[in-house]
Amino acid sequence: MITSAHNPRVKQAVRLRDHRQRRKEQLILIDGVRELARAITAGVALREVFVCQELCRSEEARRLLENLPSSGGQRFDVTEAVFAKLAFGQRGEGVVGVAEVLRQRLEDIVLPTNPLVAVLEGVEKPGNVGAVLRSADGAGISALVVADPRTDLFNPNVIRASLGTIFSLPVAAAAPGDVLAWLRGCGLQILAARVEGSVSYTEVDYRQPTAIVLGSEAQGLTSLWSGDGVRAIRLPMLGVADSLNVSTAAAVLFYEALRQRT
Amino acid sequence: MITSAHNPRVKQAVRLRDHRQRRKEQLILIDGVRELARAITAGVALREVFVCQELCRSEEARRLLENLPSSGGQRFDVTEAVFAKLAFGQRGEGVVGVAEVLRQRLEDIVLPTNPLVAVLEGVEKPGNVGAVLRSADGAGISALVVADPRTDLFNPNVIRASLGTIFSLPVAAAAPGDVLAWLRGCGLQILAARVEGSVSYTEVDYRQPTAIVLGSEAQGLTSLWSGDGVRAIRLPMLGVADSLNVSTAAAVLFYEALRQRT
Numbered sequence: 001m002i003t004s005a006h007n008p009r010v011k012q013a014v015r016l017r018d019h020r021q022r023r024k025e026q027l028i029l030i031d032g033v034r035e036l037a038r039a040i041t042a043g044v045a046l047r048e049v050f051v052c053q054e055l056c057r058s059e060e061a062r063r064l065l066e067n068l069p070s071s072g073g074q075r076f077d078v079t080e081a082v083f084a085k086l087a088f089g090q091r092g093e094g095v096v097g098v099a100e101v102l103r104q105r106l107e108d109i110v111l112p113t114n115p116l117v118a119v120l121e122g123v124e125k126p127g128n129v130g131a132v133l134r135s136a137d138g139a140g141i142s143a144l145v146v147a148d149p150r151t152d153l154f155n156p157n158v159i160r161a162s163l164g165t166i167f168s169l170p171v172a173a174a175a176p177g178d179v180l181a182w183l184r185g186c187g188l189q190i191l192a193a194r195v196e197g198s199v200s201y202t203e204v205d206y207r208q209p210t211a212i213v214l215g216s217e218a219q220g221l222t223s224l225w226s227g228d229g230v231r232a233i234r235l236p237m238l239g240v241a242d243s244l245n246v247s248t249a250a251a252v253l254f255y256e257a258l259r260q261r262t
Numbered sequence: 263m264i265t266s267a268h269n270p271r272v273k274q275a276v277r278l279r280d281h282r283q284r285r286k287e288q289l290i291l292i293d294g295v296r297e298l299a300r301a302i303t304a305g306v307a308l309r310e311v312f313v314c315q316e317l318c319r320s321e322e323a324r325r326l327l328e329n330l331p332s333s334g335g336q337r338f339d340v341t342e343a344v345f346a347k348l349a350f351g352q353r354g355e356g357v358v359g360v361a362e363v364l365r366q367r368l369e370d371i372v373l374p375t376n377p378l379v380a381v382l383e384g385v386e387k388p389g390n391v392g393a394v395l396r397s398a399d400g401a402g403i404s405a406l407v408v409a410d411p412r413t414d415l416f417n418p419n420v421i422r423a424s425l426g427t428i429f430s431l432p433v434a435a436a437a438p439g440d441v442l443a444w445l446r447g448c449g450l451q452i453l454a455a456r457v458e459g460s461v462s463y464t465e466v467d468y469r470q471p472t473a474i475v476l477g478s479e480a481q482g483l484t485s486l487w488s489g490d491g492v493r494a495i496r497l498p499m500l501g502v503a504d505s506l507n508v509s510t511a512a513a514v515l516f517y518e519a520l521r522q523r524t
Contacts, residue, residue: 038502041502135506135510136501138497138498138499139501140500163503168501169501235400236402237400238399238401238520239398239400239401239427239431240300240399240426240430241399241425241427243400244396247510248509248510249513251506251510251513251514255497255514258500259518
């Protein structure tokens with residue numbers, strides 16, 4: 001039982017809250033029962049799992065603890081005070097894991113036949129990226145690509161907002177131009193969601209290999225996504241607001257594609 | 263120019279951050295440029311508007327200030343330090359309004375022909391209620407009803423997450439049984455979104471007068487919504503998670519209804 005926050009392992013894990021440290025060590029932090037369970041199921045290489053037994057009250061948490069020995073991560077029990085240093089915000093679900101960072105290169109993505117790919121450009125809020133991942137998981141999206149190589153895809157807030165679905169979905173981060181070239185190379189139809197899009201999103205055919213590209217609410221997509229072979233689609237906005245939240249718009253588009261495909 | 267946070271008007275407005283005080287005074291706080299502009303457009307009865315000119319930098323903010331004189335609200339200019347006491351979080355858009363609370367009774371809602379009504383039960387997070395309002399606005403929903411009379415519909419965080427669309431959409435809060443009776447009285451088909459729903463949401467016909475009922479992610483809907491004449495619909499979940507965020511699910515359902523209706 002680790003009782004001191006000065007324990008070197010604890011201190012090293014706490015340092016991983018800083019993205020520079022995560023990048024340097026090539027490690028990520030996974031906070032929460034469901035998130036950690038999904039990482040284990042997806043075969044993520046766990047290094048360490050810090051457990052505060054008193055906080056592991058749910059049935060889900062107990063099941064996770066039973067599965068820990070087979071996960072490959074070394075278990076360290078900690079006191080509530082030590083756990084408070086490790087966990088994020090007011091979660092306190094009793095488990096925080098340290099894992100090796102996952103691959104996030106375009107060339108590592110293996111697409112299925114007739115893929116449906118989601119692309120985000122300029123969506124900076126980790127909560128929004130995570131929320132899009134969660135909807136992408138539900139709608140059976142093949143892969144999610146962030147068109148910005150600096151994006152910290154495995155930011156703890158992305159993991160959390162995705163409810164751990166990020167571990168089961170192929171993801172990548174790359175420069176916008178590389179993403180566009182990759183989509184073209186994969187032979188995908190490219191649909192860019194734009195407030196001023198010329199075609200309503202329900203009027204396009206998603207049954208062919210397709211990429212759905214979304215930008216930030218504030219800036220929209222850059223001009224890279226208005227070139228040859230990119231179709232601008234729009235969502236009807238019947239009220240006073242001119243756009244939906246990006247994760248909401250993504251879900252509407254993903255589920256329309258799924259509807260047409262089934 | 264009000265330079266002191268001890269100014270009685272400022273103190274009274276700051277007290278409205280507390281929901282008991284809002285209830286007692288029957289007043290609400292509107293924070294943000296877009297939110298206040300939409301309230302004015304919707305004819306909300308403004309009492310006072312506190313303005314910090316230095317923070318009103320956007321074009322939208324300047325336009326709002328020009329329209330203020332016709333809004334009926336009394337303008338008070340305040341210093342940045344005073345404004346910091348009035349505004350919520352890190353917004354600092356330079357305007358906070360005090361307005362009379364809006365009606366939120368079922369019997370005040372006037373439905374159009376062939377209405378599409380959204381109902382939320384047990385959705386407690388103001389951010390989620392606001393996000394649903396924003397999607398409802400976009401999809402042209404006729405009214406949003408919260409099946410909980412204690413819900414603080416005009417909570418500042420609801421207003422903010424709705425981007426002010428709450429002011430242009432008919433809204434009401436009432437006891438669940440009253441809401442169900444009202445929906446039936448209006449002759450609406452009732453569709454309840456449930457994880458274990460028997461019919462996929464794309465297999466129902468939304469072209470008739472319809473209510474879409476959603477519950478909280480954690481608890482789902484109560485048994486009230488499984489009685490006679492209520493159909494349980496589900497969204498396909500193809501990935502590892504078993505549900506979408508409530509505001510995401512709402513948007514997918516609202517836009518499917520809109521698609522069928524157009």
